Amino acid sequence: MLPRLQVDETLEMPIYRQISESIRDAVVNGTLEPGERLPATRALADQLGLNRQTISSAYELLEQEGFIKGQVGRGSFVTLPVGASPRGIDWDGLLQEEPKLAAPPSAPDSVISFTASRPSELLFPLDEFRATCQEVIAEPAAASILQLGAPAGYRPLRKHLFADAAKEGLARATDDVIVTNGVQQALDLIQRVLCGGSGGPVVIEDPVYLGLKNIFATAGTRVIGVPVTQDGIDLEVLARILLRERPRLLVLTPNFQNPTGATMPLEARRQVIRMAREAQVVLVENDIYGALRYRGDALPTLKELDESGDVVLLRSFSKLAFPGLRVGWVIAPKPLTARLAEAKQCCDLHTDQLSQAVLLRFAESGRLEQHREHILKTGLERLECALSTCQRVMPEGTVFTKPDGGMNLWIRLPEQLDSGELLGPAQREGVAYLPGKYFAVSRDQSSCLRISFAGLDPDKIRHGLEVLGKLFRSEASRVRAARTYEPATALV
């Protein structure tokens, strides 16, 4: 029914509009229902102490707008105006769920969480960061940093990154550098530029970081997983797939791969470059963990080994320092970086310039390298603690990778224990990890799990793994016992 109408003579809006708007609102929000009769103009005028003509004007406007309809001799009735149907967008119907694995649930803060492949914020050199920031914003050039920038990135940062890469023997005169919002966006831009239309499938490691698989899977590009061992991608399987599938793209993480921590030996690097060149496949080298080698000698990147100069190298600041600042970069042949810059402009114009300028200064001032030295020291402690504890506490038959750097190791439990099923009990005891299924491409990884050790101190690593080891040992024993004592089929 018609709500109590109020008019305000001090408003600029004419009274008849105030009335028509109130009635319109009542129709739209359902207070007045279609078919209801409005009061006669005279009755409403009397009720409100207004001129009858004012009410008539309001009704006329409502009729023009299609909210009411007058019927001769009967009065005015609420109609549902054309197009003002209460039927909104059916969002759930429109946004059909794609058949993909949702992101894993996040653990509560109180839990010892091995779930995130990221540095510990307790190790962030905050004072150095603050000093860097202040230097950058104090510069006279600050205004130009805050102004709209170039799609390929902040020029002084690009120059620095390119010079650094050239010094390392990575970048050639035929290469260029483009700044991205971390490696994630670099991969996304590569997908956009290289995987559209009739391009072949993409070959990735299996298991692999979920975010990498999702980039291609959500874009509708077919992904083919090649198994990863302790020594990186299986070259024999890769050779067969390159021959059979003629892929467009091969994405590898030769250093401390996520989730396995696997690292390709030198000879495997050489071989994979030869294979990629023969197959004319674009080889993308995700080197996001390369700066995090805690022990042993560094190996040359694929980019450095590649004589053709065609390898596309991805790097980032984010595993070393301040991942909340989204700055990574691509070093690749110029025709490709030019197209990536076009795609970048379409995606988000350019990467945030404040962070680009701050990270440049952090690097140029030597603070980054100083921080890296600290991170390598703590990283080694954490890695060794994780490996020795696994060795000590995991059930017999457990297999795990033994990386020399990075943030992750990969555990395969014995007796086909299901790491997904064991997560609940583990969390109840205060420890979380990511089950293998979140990293599976085309192979079953259900008895595997990823342990991201770099964000936790040795005490937490030790305690967390001891809890997991005890749980897994007990579960393995239970399974073995059940198997041993399972009654044979009845003899009849």
Added chain:
Amino acid sequence: MLPRLQVDETLEMPIYRQISESIRDAVVNGTLEPGERLPATRALADQLGLNRQTISSAYELLEQEGFIKGQVGRGSFVTLPVGASPRGIDWDGLLQEEPKLAAPPSAPDSVISFTASRPSELLFPLDEFRATCQEVIAEPAAASILQLGAPAGYRPLRKHLFADAAKEGLARATDDVIVTNGVQQALDLIQRVLCGGSGGPVVIEDPVYLGLKNIFATAGTRVIGVPVTQDGIDLEVLARILLRERPRLLVLTPNFQNPTGATMPLEARRQVIRMAREAQVVLVENDIYGALRYRGDALPTLKELDESGDVVLLRSFSKLAFPGLRVGWVIAPKPLTARLAEAKQCCDLHTDQLSQAVLLRFAESGRLEQHREHILKTGLERLECALSTCQRVMPEGTVFTKPDGGMNLWIRLPEQLDSGELLGPAQREGVAYLPGKYFAVSRDQSSCLRISFAGLDPDKIRHGLEVLGKLFRSEASRVRAARTYEPATALV
């Protein structure tokens, strides 16, 4: 020919490997050419003072690797190993150019440039920015800002934006907010989530900002342009297109549209909402210029007027302050923001958190509003200067929009003058603008141009437009004269 080989007995690598690697490198880098004969094993052993077996082992390895081939009785010859073909990736073939208009050329700094729809960096409140930055980095929470964040955005910023929008009557309980890298990324994410697969075409304004058209065009989504007048999109044409094409998406900029500066009156806003609801099309409201009204009363946004709550509202800090910090946001029904956050995670994990935190503080401290007041004052001067100068200097028959805010106005030259052809002469006289063709969707805009006035002070605006006016007047006279005095076809 074979370079001088050197071996180092102090290295861990066996001598025969050192030799094979040196030879391999010589083959790969072309010092040793395919077909060349290697020295006999004995000769090379003598030359290097090594055991002959060492050389034989090196040669065997090279043969295994496919770099040399022994021929009985003739010696060992360099072959090009399979897969080590010098043929690299054919980047130009791989990266086939898409048929789209390249970005317009940028003008040299000395030129008075009306080309960029962005604020002037001379107006950036640098001291306030510096103070804001220092407050943010001094906070104990700085470490968490620098840590990896959530795909939907920095929570305190999201809370602030949502509360603000709720206070304005824009956001309801059924809505949520997601932070993006400016409006550009918001549109890109919307394209990804809503335009994949079998979705219909997208309806946009014609002319429109090139970056908006490119998002859909490069993704292969069909775009349909609807003409924009001084009062925004042509509703009659829109009605026909909604009926005929069943589009998936309708993207509008009701306030100070780019490039025209057009603003939709209230009644047109109401009507377009009714039309969108009837057609069940998702209505995206790009309100990037909404905060820049220099004169006249603000009009309610589509989001506010929409009773169904389905309008998707896009806003940004970037036209008001610091576009180099890429922070915008979307207010939309929760099912959509949830999917946008998933897409965002796939694209680049999340928006830079340092900039999110700094802009939040800039807003919460009242500095943003204070800066806005200053911008509105200078903006009014610039707008009025641009309009009055155009009125005074443009050739007879010129039509231009008369916006009350934003950064742009749109000029249609008389006599079908070609704004693209006139750009060269204009630049030679020290003035640049963007020709209409860069904004055309499906209609010819070649006699139009965009004048972005907000980044220039009144003196520059006046002088720049006077130069253009003189050039255009002279060209218009020339065309008229040529037409008038063109000799009639000879009578024979």
